[in-house]
Amino acid sequence: DTGVSQDPRHKITKRGQNVTFRCDPISEHNRLYWYRQTLGQGPEFLTYFQNEAQLEKSRLLSDRFSAERPKGSFSTLEIQRTEQGDSAMYLCASSYTSTSTGELFFGEGSRLTVL
Amino acid sequence: AQSVAQPEDQVNVAEGNPLTVKCTYSVSGNPYLFWYVQYPNRGLQFLLKYITGDNLVKGSYGFEAEFNKSQTSFHLKKPSALVSDSALYFCAVRERATDKLIFGTGTRLQVFP
Numbered sequence: 684d685t686g687v688s689q690d691p692r693h694k695i696t697k698r699g700q701n702v703t704f705r706c707d708p709i710s711e712h713n714r715l716y717w718y719r720q721t722l723g724q725g726p727e728f729l730t731y732f733q734n735e736a737q738l739e740k741s742r743l744l745s746d747r748f749s750a751e752r753p754k755g756s757f758s759t760l761e762i763q764r765t766e767q768g769d770s771a772m773y774l775c776a777s778s779y780t781s782t783s784t785g786e787l788f789f790g791e792g793s794r795l796t797v798l
Numbered sequence: 799a800q801s802v803a804q805p806e807d808q809v810n811v812a813e814g815n816p817l818t819v820k821c822t823y824s825v826s827g828n829p830y831l832f833w834y835v836q837y838p839n840r841g842l843q844f845l846l847k848y849i850t851g852d853n854l855v856k857g858s859y860g861f862e863a864e865f866n867k868s869q870t871s872f873h874l875k876k877p878s879a880l881v882s883d884s885a886l887y888f889c890a891v892r893e894r895a896t897d898k899l900i901f902g903t904g905t906r907l908q909v910f911p
Contacts, residue, residue: 723904725904774841774842789841
């Protein structure tokens with residue numbers, strides 16, 4: 684499968700614990716996006732990378748959230764000291780800038796449940 | 799700021815009937831508009847996009863969308879609904895500088911047999 688893959692698909696954790704999600708984009712895609720989706724809402728933009736550079740961060744991304752894309756390939760999203768309000772689906776997407784009118788390709792998402 | 803609005807939380811339609819899911823947008827300049835579908839506990843799947851050209855855009859699974867500049871709308875349509883079309887549908891506008899998508903709140907489509 685050459686699509687966007689995310690791991691784990693589902694994470695249950697206790698409040699205060701740290702969690703990390705991984706995203707592997709489509710291999711030739713140089714842009715990578717993280718979104719958060721809560722129940723009944725549309726996806727909300729969190730951050731995006733072009734290659735290894737993080738170019739924009741949403742105000743939704745508190746100091747407890749950090750994202751990296753160290754070699755311009757896979758990306759990780761870490762949430763420290765999780766809170767119940769962090770429970771959501773975290774979606775990763777990728778695209779290729781030379782196809783500037785192209786769509787974003789989404790992974791299946793990582794669902795976080797904070798108890 | 800760019801935005802999209804989906805005025806209906808849910809649309810109900812009988813199988814075999816035509817369906818319309820509404821979307822209006824607010825952008826500066828020419829819009830890049832998208833429709834995505836989401837099945838339960840799944841990611842978003844691309845359906846179709848409008849970039850330029852013909853106002854009627856055809857996409858996956860028999861869906862189409864009509865771009866109307868004067869009404870700033872991009873409604874999703876299908877001539878004959880299937881029960882399997884039941885899902886959550888999102889309209890989105892693309893921000894040109896970053897390529898990021900800004901999504902609407904979604905419309906749940908329920909097709910009854």
